[in-house]
Amino acid sequence: MLTFKLALKNLLSAGLRTWLSVSVMAFAYILIIFYNGMLDGWNEQAKTDSIAWEFGHGQLWQEDYDPYDPFTLQDAHSKVPKEVSEDVVPILIRQASIYPQGRMVSVMLQGIPRNQNLLELPTKEIPKSVDGSLNVMIGTGMAKTAKLEAGDNVLMRWRDKNGTFDALEITVAGVFKTNVPAVDAGKIWVAMEDMNRITGFENEATYLVLPKGFDHENIAGWEYHSLENLLEPTEKIIASKKISGYVIYAILLGLALLAIFDTQVLSIFRRQKEIGIYIALGMTRWRVVRMFTIEGASTSILAAGVGAVIGTPLFIYLANTGISFGMNTQSMGLTMAEVIVPVYGVGLVVTTIILVVVASTIVSFWPSKKIANMDVTLALKGKVQ
Amino acid sequence: MNTITAILVAFLGWQSQPSAETIMKKVDENMTSKNQVAESKMIIKGKRGSRTITSKSWSVGDKKAMTEYLSPAREAGTKMLKLENELYIYNPSTDRTIMLSGHMLRQSVMGSDLSYEDMMEDRKLMDIYNAKVVGEETIGDRKVYVIEMEAKVEDVAYAKRKAWIDVERFVPLKEELFAKSGQLLKKTTMSDVENIDGRWFPKTVLYKDMLKDGEGTTFSLTTVKFDQDIPEYIFTKAALKK
Numbered sequence: 174m175l176t177f178k179l180a181l182k183n184l185l186s187a188g189l190r191t192w193l194s195v196s197v198m199a200f201a202y203i204l205i206i207f208y209n210g211m212l213d214g215w216n217e218q219a220k221t222d223s224i225a226w227e228f229g230h231g232q233l234w235q236e237d238y239d240p241y242d243p244f245t246l247q248d249a250h251s252k253v254p255k256e257v258s259e260d261v262v263p264i265l266i267r268q269a270s271i272y273p274q275g276r277m278v279s280v281m282l283q284g285i286p287r288n289q290n291l292l293e294l295p296t297k298e299i300p301k302s303v304d305g306s307l308n309v310m311i312g313t314g315m316a317k318t319a320k321l322e323a324g325d326n327v328l329m330r331w332r333d334k335n336g337t338f339d340a341l342e343i344t345v346a347g348v349f350k351t352n353v354p355a356v357d358a359g360k361i362w363v364a365m366e367d368m369n370r371i372t373g374f375e376n377e378a379t380y381l382v383l384p385k386g387f388d389h390e391n392i393a394g395w396e397y398h399s400l401e402n403l404l405e406p407t408e409k410i411i412a413s414k415k416i417s418g419y420v421i422y423a424i425l426l427g428l429a430l431l432a433i434f435d436t437q438v439l440s441i442f443r444r445q446k447e448i449g450i451y452i453a454l455g456m457t458r459w460r461v462v463r464m465f466t467i468e469g470a471s472t473s474i475l476a477a478g479v480g481a482v483i484g485t486p487l488f489i490y491l492a493n494t495g496i497s498f499g500m501n502t503q504s505m506g507l508t509m510a511e512v513i514v515p516v517y518g519v520g521l522v523v524t525t526i527i528l529v530v531v532a533s534t535i536v537s538f539w540p541s542k543k544i545a546n547m548d549v550t551l552a553l554k555g556k557v558q
Numbered sequence: 559m560n561t562i563t564a565i566l567v568a569f570l571g572w573q574s575q576p577s578a579e580t581i582m583k584k585v586d587e588n589m590t591s592k593n594q595v596a597e598s599k600m601i602i603k604g605k606r607g608s609r610t611i612t613s614k615s616w617s618v619g620d621k622k623a624m625t626e627y628l629s630p631a632r633e634a635g636t637k638m639l640k641l642e643n644e645l646y647i648y649n650p651s652t653d654r655t656i657m658l659s660g661h662m663l664r665q666s667v668m669g670s671d672l673s674y675e676d677m678m679e680d681r682k683l684m685d686i687y688n689a690k691v692v693g694e695e696t697i698g699d700r701k702v703y704v705i706e707m708e709a710k711v712e713d714v715a716y717a718k719r720k721a722w723i724d725v726e727r728f729v730p731l732k733e734e735l736f737a738k739s740g741q742l743l744k745k746t747t748m749s750d751v752e753n754i755d756g757r758w759f760p761k762t763v764l765y766k767d768m769l770k771d772g773e774g775t776t777f778s779l780t781t782v783k784f785d786q787d788i789p790e791y792i793f794t795k796a797a798l799k800k
Contacts, residue, residue: 244662275771305739328769330737335712340741340769 176460180467184475187436191472194436198429198476198529203484205422205525210488210515211496212418216411218352218510220404225293226353228403229262229382233395238379243268246281250377254392261387262289263378265368269331269361271343273319280315280361282331284368291384294356299364300346307367308346312357316348323348329361334373341371352510426529429476430536437469437540448544449552462541469537473530491515578689578705584728586682588757591784593618597628598780602670603773611668612780622793623677633668637798645674648798655798670775671744671767675715686711687719694725697732701725716743727751727758742768755784 184191224230238249246266253263265284270277287296300308307329311321321327323345330340343361351357369375381395391397441448451461495512576584593616600611611633617623623640627633635650645658658665663675683689687707695702707719718736723729729751735744745768748760759782766774791797 270769272769275769277767277770328741330741330743330769332715333738336715337709337712337717338715338737338743339717339739340737340743341739 176464177467180464180471183464184468184471187440190436191475194429194432194472195476195479197425197432198473198533199480199483201422201425201429202476202480202525202529203487204425206480206484206488206517206522207491207515208418208422209415209521209525210491210517211513212411212415213518213521214495214513214515216408217516218513219407219411222352222510223355223404223407224400226351227292227355228400229291230385231383231387231400232398232403233257233261233381233383233392234398235379236394236396238396246379249379250374251394253376253378253381254395256392257381258384258387260291260384262286262291262382263365263376264380264382265365265372265374265377266379267331267368267372269329271319271361272328272330273321278319278359280329280359282329282368283360283362284365284372285362287364287366291382292356293351294362295347295349296362296364298347298349299362302364302367305341307341307343307363307371309343310347310349310362311345312360313348313350314354314357315360316345318358321345321348331371333371339371426532429529430532433469433472433533434536434540436472437465437537440465440468441540441543445547445552446555448547449549449554452547452549453553458544458547462538462544465541465544466534466538469541470530470534472537473533477526477529488515488517492517575691575694575703578691578707579684581691581703581705581723581728582684582689585723585730588728589730589759590619591757593786593788594782594784595786595788596779596782599778600668600670601776601778602668603775604669605772609669616788616792618788618793624792624797627668639793639795639798640678641793643678645678646795646798653799655795671765671770671772672775672777683707683719686714695722697722700727700731702731724751724758729758729760731760744768750778754782757784 233254235249235251237245239245246268250265253261262285267282267284269280269282271280272278285292285294285296287299289296295310299310302308311319316322319327325345326342327345328340329343330338333339356362363371448461451464452458456464492515495510495514497512595614595616597614598612600613602609602611609630611630612628613625614628615623615625621640621642623638625638627636627638637648639646639648645663646655647658648655658674663673663678665674666672667674667677686709688710689705689707691703692706693704695704702722702724705721705723707721709717716735717738718740720734720736721730722732724731729748730746731748731751733746733748734742735746737743745766747764747766748762749764750761751758752761753759759779761779761782763777764774765777766772
């Protein structure tokens with residue numbers, strides 16, 4: 174206990190030197206927790222939005238369908254299998270072109286049942302098309318790219334099931350806002366009944382969005398993709414971002430640990446007489462080593478306290494208001510909300526504290542072990558060793 | 559009396575106007591040769607200016623064709639071989655030949671208003687369309703028959719076509735391609751009709767995608783020779799790399 178008391182007293186009496194190290198380390202704590210919290214928040218939000226808008230709870234893909242290869246779309250459609258229940262949402266994709274302001278823009282025409290409830294897409298708001306008209310719905314990203322607004326008409330060209338060209342002036346009945354670019358960029362959503370009418374397909378789909386608890390069987394001609402499987406690309410992006418984050422806070426933590434290391438080296442150099450007195454008064458060498466190590470390691474514990482005092486209100490504020498990046502992430506194809514609400518888990522905070530305390534203990538011990546080999550007489554005389 | 563005269567005139571007029579089938583047959587006879595060797599330039603007009611691509615092509619009927627691009631330097635050496643319903647493209651920079659299929663055929667040829675698929679249709683129009691003469695008009699100083707065609711088979715790209723055929727020379731002077739809805743999609747205008755080796759032939763064709771802005775793509779023949787001795791090896795995949 175005496176060792177602890179002495180270590181703490183020494184640490185606090187070092188004044189500015191201690192508080193400088195504590196400040197850098199507290200900043201490292203806050204940054205590590207903030208960055209990880211932000212990535213975890215992004216991950217949570219991307220998962221929630223992707224499930225709500227795009228993936229459902231898994232999908233069945235027609236065997237020829239490859240979302241990364243548009244050349245597969247022409248043949249990627251089959252009759253909706255009889256084995257699936259009615260709450261599955263079939264989506265039929267055909268390629269088309271629209272001509273806003275005389276420019277040709279390639280689009281994916283996506284047919285979806287108007288009365289579906291599984292996805293957040295506001296399909297019920299697509300008005301019924303009458304007298305050969307065609308009402309469609311697009312996302313804000315698509316509206317921006319094509320310079321279209323709700324109520325605008327634009328000419329669209331597509332091919333029917335036989336490959337014959339057809340063209341019609343379509344009406345943008347509504348523009349929806351989503352964080353999921355996969356259902357927005359280059360997509361035009363149309364009610365399945367209209368899709369069937371204009372293409373000649375009947376009860377066909379490119380992929381099926383599955384509800385929760387769907388008991389997937391092996392259905393011939395269809396490939397099952399679990400939710401984990403569908404979320405994998407997003408998780409990989411976030412994992413790669415975390416790695417780049419590690420580099421940033423390794424540098425920051427490295428600087429803070431270097432400050433502790435330097436302080437320790439300087440202490441042992443300047444406090445040789447003090448070390449000699451401790452030993453002369455009966456302390457074992459290793460007890461003195463322990464005391465100096467505790468002094469160094471206490472910097473990180475103090476920093477955790479300072480970090481908590483500054484960081485807690487900051488994190489609470491950010492968790493309530495979120496962080497706006499002020500950029501259009503839609504154009505980057507990432508499922509990312511305009512405002513990300515960070516998620517701070519207990520695990521993240523505890524792990525960070527343990528990591529920093531262990532690292533600072535090691536860097537404090539490293540120069541302190543020199544004390545074990547010190548000549549006490551020379552130390553008492555204050556001679557440099 | 560007037561009614562009888564009108565009926566008589568109409569009857570004689572009907573008698574003097576050949577059927578659409580006869581007209582299209584004469585167009586085929588005029589336009590189709592045993593084979594053809596031509597040098598041409600394609601002027602693609604876009605918003606940022608125009609590009610000119612020159613090429614030389616060898617063709618036998620509608621089934622076989624080889625085109626070699628001569629300029630600009632970036633395209634020079636690129637070759638395109640059509641064998642019935644297969645289309646191969648050779649790129650000298652990669653020294654590779656690829657076969658275009660499916661959706662790739664719907665891509666534009668060198669950024670022009672033409673798609674590869676437009677070049678691939680080799681069925682006779684009369685085999686896939688029901689045609690009828692709907693009237694006579696004048697284009698410039700030429701009298702033309704107006705022929706409307708409606709698809710009689712399902713797997714055609716254009717549900718309707720309209721063609722304006724020179725009454726005397728049996729050369730198409732204009733053609734319009736329509737979607738199922740009746741929307742005009744493409745328009746082709748032929749000009750510089752010349753008598754070459756005894757047949758009337760349009761040396762300049764303007765292709766225009768009617769849905770896009772822009773002035774379209776002009777295709778001009780600089781030289782054309784019919785019924786030549788074309789070695790058979792020209793229409794082989796091996797010839798692409800030579």
